Amino acid sequence: MNSSPSSASLAELDTTKLPAHIAIIMDGNGRWAKKRLLNRVSGHEKGSDAVRTVVRACREIGVSYLTLYAFSTENWQRPRFEVEALMSLLKRFLESEQNEMVENNIRLRVIGQVDRLPEKVQEALHQTMKATRDNTAMTLILALSYGGRAEIVRMVQEVANKIRHGEVDPDSITAEMVADHLYTRDIPDPDLLIRTSGEMRVSNFLLWQIAYTEIFVTPTLWPDFNRDELLQILKDYQSRERRFGQV
Numbered sequence: 001m002n003s004s005p006s007s008a009s010l011a012e013l014d015t016t017k018l019p020a021h022i023a024i025i026m027d028g029n030g031r032w033a034k035k036r037l038l039n040r041v042s043g044h045e046k047g048s049d050a051v052r053t054v055v056r057a058c059r060e061i062g063v064s065y066l067t068l069y070a071f072s073t074e075n076w077q078r079p080r081f082e083v084e085a086l087m088s089l090l091k092r093f094l095e096s097e098q099n100e101m102v103e104n105n106i107r108l109r110v111i112g113q114v115d116r117l118p119e120k121v122q123e124a125l126h127q128t129m130k131a132t133r134d135n136t137a138m139t140l141i142l143a144l145s146y147g148g149r150a151e152i153v154r155m156v157q158e159v160a161n162k163i164r165h166g167e168v169d170p171d172s173i174t175a176e177m178v179a180d181h182l183y184t185r186d187i188p189d190p191d192l193l194i195r196t197s198g199e200m201r202v203s204n205f206l207l208w209q210i211a212y213t214e215i216f217v218t219p220t221l222w223p224d225f226n227r228d229e230l231l232q233i234l235k236d237y238q239s240r241e242r243r244f245g246q247v
Contacts, residue, residue: 028197028221112146148207
């Protein structure tokens with residue numbers, strides 16, 4: 001799951017073997033701040049700079065889909081001041097980056113329990129999604145108030161409701177039908193999952209979608225993650241043989 005790739009440049013990458021969809025668990029903001037005797041909010045603020053860097057790099061490289069695990073269903077249990085700071089930071093990020101997304105042909109999507117977010121954050125999300133809905137070069141997906149188990153429960157409820165109303169025969173349920181009832185119904189499964197901060201777990205992220213995703217764990221804390229390391233990881237990804245359970 002984890003390795004240490006050598007340095008790489010964009011010219012070294014095989015453009016025919018790029019992952020179409022990269023998903024990232026952005027972890028380590030709090031530890032980054034603690035190491036510098038700063039509060040956790042300062043770590044989140046620095047982490048937003050890394051978000052900008054990675055979005056720009058993926059757009060430059062030619063990645064079609066980028067999913068960022070920005071706020072989980074479990075994160076609601078954090079101290080109130082930290083949650084409020086995260087929501088405020090998210091709102092500012094959406095407002096400040098909207099023009100750049102439009103200019104760079106990036107479409108914004110969101111997955112998760114959006115109705116749990118503060119109203120002003122929901123408004124900023126809807127405004128940015130509306131402004132970018134016709135963009136085609138890359139899709140940026142923010143996982144907000146997202147949990148993989150909650151997503152699967154929601155899917156089961158939707159399918160069960162259709163069975164109850166006679167719209168679906170239980171014997172006709174397929175993996176494709178399940179996927180069609182997830183938040184990501186029209187988004188391809190990730191080819192590559194990156195987790196920063198060295199933690200060796202997937203933390204309830206895209207549990208159905210990452211069944212055959214290549215995983216890379218880096219010890220780098222998210223605020224320190226940069227374009228060069230992303231290129232290194234992509235070079236490592238291109239050296240792997242994806243078998244999807246086959247020989």
